[in-house]
Amino acid sequence: MVELDRTLAANPPLLAGVIAHELAHARLVGEERVGADQVNEHRHYERLTELLTGYLGMGVFRANSARPGGSVAGTATGDHERAVRSG
Numbered sequence: 001m002v003e004l005d006r007t008l009a010a011n012p013p014l015l016a017g018v019i020a021h022e023l024a025h026a027r028l029v030g031e032e033r034v035g036a037d038q039v040n041e042h043r044h045y046e047r048l049t050e051l052l053t054g055y056l057g058m059g060v061f062r063a064n065s066a067r068p069g070g071s072v073a074g075t076a077t078g079d080h081e082r083a084v085r086s087g
Contacts, residue, residue, distance in 0.1 A: 004018065016061040016064065019061070020061040021062060
């Protein structure tokens with residue numbers, strides 16, 4: 001289950017990007033394409049998740065959620081924890 005912060009609704013491009021990112025997480029874990037030990041390797045797992053969003057055709061949503069400084073919203077640990085809660 002994925003819960004999204006309601007404040008994301010105020011920014012549709014950001015919301016779409018976070019949803020794309022979280023769907024990629026769900027595919028990786030749900031299809032058992034990554035093991036528990038790989039999920040703990042946060043840096044590599046997040047990169048794999050971002051690559052998968054592009055492969056699945058959702059890369060444009062991630063690109064549109066980029067910040068002016070070039071980072072993609074929702075990828076920093078603090079942003080990710082505020083935007084999404086998985087359970």
